[in-house]
Amino acid sequence: MTRIPTAPTAPDDHGVTAGWRLGETPWQQLPTPGGARCRVIIDNDFSGDPDDLFQLVHHLLSPNTEIRAVIASHLREGDRFDPGPDTSANALRIAGDVFARMGLVSTEVLVAGAPQALDDADSPYRGEAVDRIIAEALREDTDQPLYYVAGGGLTDLASALLIEPRIAERMTLIWIGGNEHEGIAYPPPDAMPIEYNLLIDPLAARVVFNDTRIPIWQVPRDVYRQCLVSDAELRIRVATAGPLGRYLYDETMLVVQTTTDAGRGPAETYALGDSPLVLLTALQSIFEADSSSSRHVVMPTPILEADGSYTPRPDSRPMRVFTQVDVRLMFEDLFLKLREFSDWQASA
Numbered sequence: 131m132t133r134i135p136t137a138p139t140a141p142d143d144h145g146v147t148a149g150w151r152l153g154e155t156p157w158q159q160l161p162t163p164g165g166a167r168c169r170v171i172i173d174n175d176f177s178g179d180p181d182d183l184f185q186l187v188h189h190l191l192s193p194n195t196e197i198r199a200v201i202a203s204h205l206r207e208g209d210r211f212d213p214g215p216d217t218s219a220n221a222l223r224i225a226g227d228v229f230a231r232m233g234l235v236s237t238e239v240l241v242a243g244a245p246q247a248l249d250d251a252d253s254p255y256r257g258e259a260v261d262r263i264i265a266e267a268l269r270e271d272t273d274q275p276l277y278y279v280a281g282g283g284l285t286d287l288a289s290a291l292l293i294e295p296r297i298a299e300r301m302t303l304i305w306i307g308g309n310e311h312e313g314i315a316y317p318p319p320d321a322m323p324i325e326y327n328l329l330i331d332p333l334a335a336r337v338v339f340n341d342t343r344i345p346i347w348q349v350p351r352d353v354y355r356q357c358l359v360s361d362a363e364l365r366i367r368v369a370t371a372g373p374l375g376r377y378l379y380d381e382t383m384l385v386v387q388t389t390t391d392a393g394r395g396p397a398e399t400y401a402l403g404d405s406p407l408v409l410l411t412a413l414q415s416i417f418e419a420d421s422s423s424s425r426h427v428v429m430p431t432p433i434l435e436a437d438g439s440y441t442p443r444p445d446s447r448p449m450r451v452f453t454q455v456d457v458r459l460m461f462e463d464l465f466l467k468l469r470e471f472s473d474w475q476a477s478a
Contacts, residue, residue, distance in 0.1 A: 132180050132211070132381050134220045135227045144231050144373065148478030152236040155193050157474030166196035167419065168275045170411055171263060171301075173201040173243065174404065175282035175330070176221035176228075177212040180381040181357075182281050184464065185404035186228055187378065189279075191467040192412035196274065198266050200225055201259045203243040203282045206330045218242045231374050233475070244285040247331035251341070254289035263290040267297035276301040277411050281404035283330030288337040291344060298344040304411065306404050307335070308350045309438045311451055314427065315352035324438035325351045332436060339434035346431060347410060347421075347450040354403035357457055361398040367465040372472025402461070406452070409460040423456035 135142065150156050153165070172189060174182040189195060202221035205212055212220055222242040229237055241262060244255035254260070263286060267276060278287055278301050291298055307327030310317050328335050338344060359368075369379035382400055390396045406424075415422040431449040432440035 132177055132183065132224050133384070134177060134212075135223050142227070142230060146231065146233040146475070148475060149233045149235045152190070152197055152234070152239065153193075156478075157191075157471045158193075162193045165193060166274065167194050167414075168196070168277055168411055169198050169266070169272070170195045171199045171201065171266060171276070171278045172197060172407075173203050173278065173280040173282065173284075173286060174221075175203045175205050175217065176224040177217050178205050178209065178221075178282065179211060179403075180378070180385060181400075181402045181404045183224075183228060183378055183381060184402050185281055185407050186225065187232070187374065188405060188408045188464045188467065189412065190232065190234060191471055192408060194412045194414075197239060198276075199241060199259070199262045200239050201241055201243045201262075201286055203280075203286060204245055204247070204330070205282070206247065216245055218245050231377060232471075244289065247283065247285055248288060248333045248337070251292070251333060251337050254292040255285060256289070256293070257286075259286045260290045260293065263287065264294045264297055267300040268294070277304055278302070279304045279407040279411060280327075281306045281407060282327050284334040284338050285331045287344075288331075288334035291342045292337065295342065298342045302345045302347060303338065304347045304349070304407055306349045306354050306407060308348055308434075309440070310350055310352045311429075311432075311440060314451065314453060315350070317351070318355065321351070328438055332438070336434045336436070339431060343447055345447065345449070347426070347452065349406045349410075349452045349455065353452050353455060354406065355401055356455060357401055357403050357405050357460070358399040359402055359461060361400075363461070363465070364400065368468065371465070371468035372475055374475070375468050375472055378468075405460050405464065406455045408464075409455055410452075413456075413459055413463060421452075423459055424452055425454040426450045426452045 202225050204218040241259045243259045309325045368375045410421045430446040433443050
């Protein structure tokens with residue numbers, strides 16, 4: 131439901147005159163010491179729920195992550211947020227528009243993902259996004275850990291793993307998606323039988339879980355639903371943070387109003403469910419670096435079934451399943467970075 135810019139070949143600069151590149155932080159009067167400590171490939175469906183816009187902006191404002199690619203991925207056919215037809219192209223236009231609103235000129239990292247879900251497990255999608263994933267994972271000139279952070283379907287990652295299985299042991303997937311695990315959490319009332327992000331491309335997720343060795347950190351539905359901000363926080367901490375903050379607020383309120391009109395509201399909260407992708411990468415602890423302020427369990431990676439359920443597989447590789455995320459750290463960091471950035475834009 132995020133509004134799609136109307137001029138894909140000549141994006142609006144939104145009156146932004148101060149430009150910057152990834153790796154620079156001109157809005158910081160006291161720069162963060164040390165620079166990046168990990169590499170990140172972002173994969174999200176930017177024409178869907180605007181929580182992905184918050185995640186993208188937050189990651190772009192986080193100097194501890196070196197963003198190597200931003201993959202604009204597809205939604206499922208007929209999705210209520212963007213019925214298409216070309217949702218990955220729409221997502222790319224939206225991501226480019228966010229870069230323009232921020233004055234970020236590093237558009238070379240933007241790439242459209244697969245236009246649709248996999249047809250079968252033996253036919254990977256081949257395209258620029260997949261090529262970039264493989265090339266980044268096979269780099270030999272850096273020891274920085276590589277995280278593939280996904281807030282939607284897994285079509286491009288599954289395709290890359292099918293084409294080049296060696297990359298599985300050279301990065302970690304952090305995925306917002308999947309059903310609750312029995313014995314850990316229960317589904318919400320009237321839940322979709324198959325969780326939303328999993329439903330975008332169930333086959334791709336099954337390839338990643340069942341047929342590869344990639345380490346997985348999963349943030350399932352019960353945990354990303356913890357990531358609630360209040361209406362007051364959105365009004366006072368986001369909408370007032372310059373034109374960028376007002377844009378994020380307006381896109382969120384469009385969904386709130388539409389949902390309310392459809393009889394599923396109102397509510398004084400909104401779930402920014404993709405934000406753990408930033409928390410678990412950019413905001414790790416300084417000593418014994420890890421996602422130490424959040425909680426997880428470790429289990430053998432289960433078999434992911436076609437209906438979204440899990441079947442235990444005791445001899446499988448270990449997987450993290452998060453049970454709680456540090457929403458205080460995550461959202462306070464977002465609000466302050468938005469304010470710091472808006473103050474700089476206003477003075478530039």
